[in-house]
Amino acid sequence: MTTVLFVRHGRTTANSSGVLAGWTPGVFLDDRGEEQAAALAARIAELPLAAVVTSPLERCRQTSEAVLTARLGTKFALDAGAQVDERVGECRYGDWTGQELKKLAEDPLWKTVQTHPSAVTFPGPGGEALRTTQARAVDAVRDWNERIAAEHGPEAMYLVCSHGDVIKALVADALGMHLDLFQRIQVDPCSLTVITYGAHRPTVGRLNDTGGSVAGLLPPPDGRHGPASGDAVVGGGAGAP
Incomplete structure (x- = not known):
């Protein structure tokens, strides 16, 4: 039951100016x-x-560095810095890169991005298909799940700092949703999305969380984590204490 904290980077100069970075x-x-x-x-x-x-x-990298800096001198400080994985990098938007979103909204491809994203391959040299973005990100997370569990135990928790469309695609995978529905998911700057990967299925515990306590994510003091193998609690359970 490896738990992954997915964090979208904080707001950027491109976000605030309406540019697709x-x-x-x-x-x-x-x-x-x-x-x-x-x-x-x-x-x-x-x-x-x-x-x-x-x-x-x-x-x-800036957002990850802030996470690491806040842990310095605490019992949860990490010996290693952030580990870079290109597979959780942004979608490669090809010719759309660097353009204003209001201009891109006039492109006929925009409607397909909204309604049938699994069919989209962004134009121009290096343009990537959204389904490829999802596949590489899912592969990365599953690889890291295995590595983290092997090194730190099956109940370990780690953080992945990535991008809006990438995290949305990962959430869609965890929910068993077709990629064509991923535009129904919202992932704001510096939001926290939490997915636990159990033996039988992933479970989305938080989505687009931008404030409030995270105490409910702490391991229980008695070491118990509810039903074995991440089974869902029939009736919904009692929630976090």
Whole structure:
């Protein structure tokens, strides 16, 4: 039952100016994004993370660094820095990269992105299919689940800092939703999404969480985690204490 905290990077200069950044280098958090990252980092500092995995893009590295900095000097400090995995990097938007969203909304492809995203391959050199983005991200998470469980035990928790469309695609996979429905999912800057990967199925515990206590994510003091193998509690259970 490995638990993954998926964190979208904080707000960037591209977000605040309405530009699709994609893999554009040098896109950093704006002032609001830095505040969001610091607040998120403080909020989850009490959680026993086994590792922090990040997209290689600067905005995710900045957000991950905030998470690590908040843990310095605590019993949950991590010896290693954030571990970079390109597979959780942003979708490669091809010719759409760097363009204003209001302009892209006039492109005929925009409607397909909204209604039939599994059919979309972004135009131009290096443009990626959204289904490819989802597949590589799911593969990355499953690989990390195995590695983290082998090194830290099956109840371990770790964090992945990634991007909005990537996290939405991972949530759709966890919910058993077709990729064509992933636009129904909202993932805001510096939001927290929590998925536990059990023996039989993933369970989405939090989605687009942008505030409040994370005490319910702490391991129970008696070591019990409810039904074995991540089985769902019939009737819904009592929730977090």
